[in-house]
Amino acid sequence: MRMLDIILKKRDGEELTKDEIDFFVQEYVAGRMPDYQASALLMAIYFQGMTSRETADLTLAMAYSGETVDLSPIPGIKVDKHSTGGVGDTTTLVVAPLVAACGVPVAKMSGRGLGHTGGTIDKLESIPGFNPFQSIEDFIRIVKEVGVAVVGQTENLVPADKKLYALRDVTGTVEHKSLIASSVMSKKIAAGADAIVLDVKAGSGAFMESVEEAFELAQEMVSVGIRVGRSTTAVVTDMSQPLGMAIGNALEVREAIEILKGERTGALKEVSLLLGAYMLYTAGRCQTVKQGREMVEEALDSGKGAQKLKEMIRAEGGDERVVDNPSLLPVAEEVIAIKAQRGGYISSMDARSIGQAARLLGAGRNTKEDKIDHRVGIVLHKRVGERVEKGETLAEFYLTKEENLQEAIDTFSRGVIIDEQPPQTKPLVYGVVTREGVERW
Template sequence: MTFDVVDVIRTKRDGHRLTDDQIDWFIRAYTDGEVADEQASALLMAIVWRGMEPDELARWTAAMITSGVRLDLSPVGRPTVDKHSTGGVGDKISLILCPLVAACGAAVPQLSGRGLGHTGGTLDKLESIPGWQALLPTQAMIDQMRDIGAVICGASADLAPADRKLYALRDVTGTVEAIPLIASSIMSKKIAEGTDALVLDVKVGSGAFLPDIAMARELARTMVELGAAHDVRTSALLTDMDTPLGLTAGNALEVRESVDVLAGGGPSDVVEITLALAREMLDLAGIDADPAAALADGRAMDVWRRMITAQGGDPDAELPVARHVETVTAPADGRLQRLDARAVGIAAWRLGAGRARKEDPVSAGAGVVLRAKPGDVVTAGAPLLELHTDDPARIAAAQAALDGAWDIGPDATADRTLVLDRIRA
C-alpha cells in the first residue's frame, strides 16, 4: 500500500493517530529512500508536538524493528538478558555488569554505542584496551555468548536500520527530546537484538540526558510498556546522575576503575549501582544467584578476562595514559557539598575523551579524575580534580567548563540515594 506522505504528515499535525498501514508504509519508504528528509523531518516535528498513543507507538517501534533483522539467540543455550543506560558521566557500569551477570549463569548480548557530547560511550572505553575489537559478525557474537556468556560489541547495520536514519535526522532537526521518539529508538534496537529480558538504567540529574525526574519516569514507563508489547520482559531503575559515578570520567581511566571493581574493590557508588542492576537482570532472567558473591570470589573477573581476550584484547596490557595532567585544587576548607556531573562530563569531553560529532576521534587517556566526592572534607590547596589530556591547549576550555561546578561549605551532606525508583509492567 502506498500513501501520500503529505497526508501522513497532516494526519499527525492535526493531532490524529497514524494508522498501522500509514506507519508501516512510512518507516519502509523512508528507510528505502522514497521519502525525502525534509518530509520525514516534518513528521518527526509533528510527533514532538502531538505525541503518540501507546498502541500507535508500539506499531511504530514494530515497524522500526522489521526494517531489519531480529536476531535469534536460542542457540546460546542460556537465559538472555541485557541492560541499557540512557547515559551519564563516569557511567562504566556495563563494563562490570556484563561479565558479572554472565558469571551468574545468564548470557548478556550487550550491544553498545559510542559517546557523544558530555556522556561517554562503552565502545570508546573498551577500545582503549590494546587489540580489542568492537565489531563482531553475528555468528561470532552468538558463539561468544554460548561459550563465555558475555559480549560487548557494536550493533550491526542490519539491526533496526530505520532507527539509524531517523536518529541522524532527529539529531540535526531539533527532534531528539520527545519521549515517543527516544523510547522507540532505544527499544527497537534492544528488541531486535533478540534478548529475552531487558533492564533499563534511566539516569536522572544534571549529568543525565533527562535531568527532570518526571520526564525520566515517563520515559522509563514508556519503554517498559514497549518491551511488554513485544514480549520482552522489561524493567527500569531510575538512578542518580547529579554527581559523576565513581572517581573517573574518561576512557582508559574508566576501564581501570572497572577492573578495580571486578577485583573486589572500587568506589562504593559504582558497586551499589552495579549490584542493583545485576539483581534486577538476574530476577528477570529467572536465575537465583548472588552477584555480590561473584564479584568477591573472582568469577566475574574470570569472565571479563575471557571476554576481552575473545575480542582480540589483552586484559594484561598497559592502558594508555595521558601525556599531561593538570590538578585543580580546592579553593577553601570545608566539606564538598556538590560536584556537578554535567560540568565534569563537558570538561572530560573538552580534554579529548568525547566527541562533538560521531566521526570525531577520541583520546584514550583523556578525562577527569575526582579526588573528592560530595560529603568529603577538603582543605584549601588540596587536589580536588585532575585533568588528563594529550593536548595541554585543551586545559583552559576544560577549566572553563568547571566554573561553578562545585560548592564547599561547613555543613554535612545528606546521604546520597542512588536508586530513585523501580518500574515494571
C-alpha cells in the same frame, strides 16, 4: 496510502494505524519520502503524542527496518542492559561479567560516546588488541562459549533509527518520550535479547534532567518492551554527579577492574550490583531481586566476575592481562592536580560540566568521526557532601597535550560548587519500573 493524509491525521490528534506507521518508516528508509514530510510528522508527534500501542508499532517498524540478530542458537534466556547515558557510567564493564558468571548469557551491542557522555565501545577499545567489531556469527559464538560479549552495533542494525535520529536532531524533535523510547527499544529488540534492563538516568548529566521525566521515559520503554514480548525492567538512577570516580576511557576500565577485584567501593559498584540483581531477576534466574543481589555479590567476592571479564577480553582479541595488571592500559603520564580554591562542603558536581572537561582533554568527541585519546581523562577525589579544605585536591587531570587545558580547568571548576553548609544529598536510586508498575524509593 498518502503521507500527507498521515501527517494531517496526527496533526489533528488522531491515532495512527499500524499500517500507516509501517508505511512511514518503510518509505523514509527507502528514500522515497522527502525530509520535509518526515519532519512534519515528527513535529506532529512531538506536539500530539503517541499512545502506547502507536509507540510499540513504531518501535517494531524501526527494529525490523534492517538487519536483526537471532540469538536463538544461544541456550537460555539472553539478557541485555542499556543506559540512557551519563558521565563516569562504567556499569556495563562491571555488571556484564558478573551476570554472565551467574549463568545468564549477556549479549550486548553498544555504541560510541558523543558529547559529554562516554561510550562502552570506546572504553573497551582502550584495552590493547580488543576488537569490538565482531561479525554476528562470532558475536553469537563468543556468547555461547564465554557467556558474555559486548560488541559494536552493525551498520545495518535499525537503519530507520539512524535516519530518523539525524532528522530529529536538526528539527527540534529529540525530546519526546515516545520518540526516545522507540529509538532505544528498537535497537534492543533488533539485537535479539529476551530480557532487557534499562538504567534510566536523571540529573544534570542525563538526557532527562528531572526525576519525573525520567520515570515517564522509564514507563514508556517498559510498556513498549512488554507489548513486544520482551521481559523489561527500568531502574531510575541519579546522574547529578558522575557515577564513578574516573571519567575517560582507560581510566574507567581501570576503575571497573578494581571493582571486580574487590579493591574499590562506591556509587558505581552499588548501581552495578543493583542492575545485576535486576538482570538476573528479569531473566528468571532467581525468584527475588534480593536473591539476585546475593548472587552477583558472590560472583564479585569469589573473583568469578573478574575471571569472566578476562575470558571476554581474550575472546574479542584483547590482552586479558590488563585485569591482573591494569598498568598495561594506556594512561597519560602527565597528571595535573586541580585544587580547591576555598574550604567547605562539595554542594554539587555538575556531571555535564565534568564530562565536557574530560572531552576537552580529548576523552570524548563532538562528532562520531572525531578521534579520541584513550589515555586522558579525569579522576575525582571528592564527591557531593564531602568536606574539602582550601588547597586540597579535588581531581586529577590526565593529559597528553596542553591544548584546551585551561578551558577544561575552567569548565570543571564551574561545575564544582563549594559551600559552607553541607548539602542535602540526593538518593543514588529513585525507584524501579516493572510490569507490575512503578515503585518509588
